[in-house]
Amino acid sequence: MNDQHPRVVTRADVARLAGVSTAVVSYVVNDGPRPVAADTAARVREAIEMLGYRPNASARALKLGTTGVLGLVVPDSSNPFYAELALEVERSATRRGLALLVASSNSDLELESRLIQDLASRQVDGLLVSAISGPPRITAGASRIPVPLTYLDAQLPVEGVSTVSSDGEAGARMLVQHLLRVHGHSTVALLMGTASTGWVDGRELGWQRTLREHGAPDAPLERAPFSRKGGYEGGLRLLRGRGRPAAVFASSDLQAIGLLRAAHELGIAVPGELAVVAYDGTEESEYCWPPLTCARQRIADIAEAAVNAVLDGRAPTHRVFDVDLLIRRSCGCTGEEPGELRTRRARPRDRIGPPPT
Structure with a gap:
């Protein structure tokens, strides 16, 4: 031998x-x-x-001063949104002859910080971070990262760093307005995810402001993790409480799917007795039952913009993409064949500086 x-x-x-x-x-x-x-x-x-x-990739990297690798840090790699985001970032990187390293922080701030530092120490050519921390923490740490850096899902500009995000407030507005105007609901409850951020989430702002603008009465707000279990447990609390809502906006597809299970267990028909809408628009939203009416993030466009931003070396920008409203059955809309949907589209745009208040 x-x-x-x-x-x-x-x-x-x-x-x-x-x-x-x-x-x-x-x-x-x-x-x-x-x-x-x-x-x-x-x-x-x-x-x-x-x-x-x-x-020898290491020798080549040493000679050229590059590694041919990008790093991506996400809060939860098992979440379909982040799985789809990682896939699109990988595709964008591959088109440029680059490989991708993906790390999950498990929504832990300290682990997130360690992962960022670890990937940076490996001299990746660029680092993309979907941070769970708020702008003060991001800003404080950005200057210490020795590689080009772009933040994803940052609703506010970060000094010295490019950021790419979806317009969560606009997505929430479209969903809540649809329930109020098209389906005639008097108000809409919110099942909102929990995260260690330093700002009020745009989805929550959009919900609040839309209800206020329509003169709708106050509605229940239940906070729960961005997960199926979180949506299920938060849904039980919402639906068992006094003044059970007739319409709920869930801040993620996973929460909405958990909410659907809670409604089913309690014998509440969706959409007959309860209208449900969600934010994200992952593939899961199409294949649950009933299929979810949702605000879909433009994941491929976000990934491409983020990779461009981390590689082009230009002055930092804050780019915000609009979302698409996908009309399916969970809100109560009918008359469509299975798999079909109506889409209301808006054009992507760049914003430099803080978003409007």
Whole structure:
């Protein structure tokens, strides 16, 4: 039995088999800096394939001053929204020849901070963070990160750092207005996620302001984690309480799905006795029953903008994307074939400076 590790194939091995210098092998592998004749390049690639040569990524990174890797930190990688976001960031990175490292903070502030520092110490080419902490904490830590940094889901601008976000307030307004105007509800309860932020979430602001503008009476507000379990437990509290609401806006798809289970267990028909709408618009929102009317975040556009921001080296910007209103069955709309929906679209936009108050 041979306990020896197999010998690593080197650039010199490829050069000998192809009958060229090691420099020529390097030019072919790195696509430059000097041109190589087509037949010579083909011979080098054939030798690489025959020998199974793999360039030393660490050595190449040291020479070029880049690692070819981006880092992404999210609060919960099991959440479908963050899973879809990570997939779109990976696709955007891949189109640029970059790899992606994804880390989950499990909604823990201290772990989030350690992950950011750890990825930065690995000299990634850029770092994208969907932070659970508020603007004061973000601002304080941003200047100490030695790599380009972009924050996702930051509702406010952060000095010296690019940020990319969806317009949560506008999404909440569309959903609440739909329930009030189209379905005639007198008011709308809110099932709001809990997070360690330093601001009032835009979804909550949109809910508050829309009810106030329509002269609607005060409605219940229940806080629960951004999860199925959180939505289920928060839903039970909402639906068992006095003055049970006839319409609920859930601040995430996962919460809404938990809320649907709570309603089912209590024998409350959705949408017959309870209208439900949600924010996020992940794939799960389409395949639960009934399918959720929701404000859909433009995840692919957000990911592309974030990768561009972290790589372009320009002055920091605060980019806010509008959301799309997807009309499905959970709100009480009918007459659509399964899988069909009506969409109200708005154009994405850039905002520089703080959002309007």
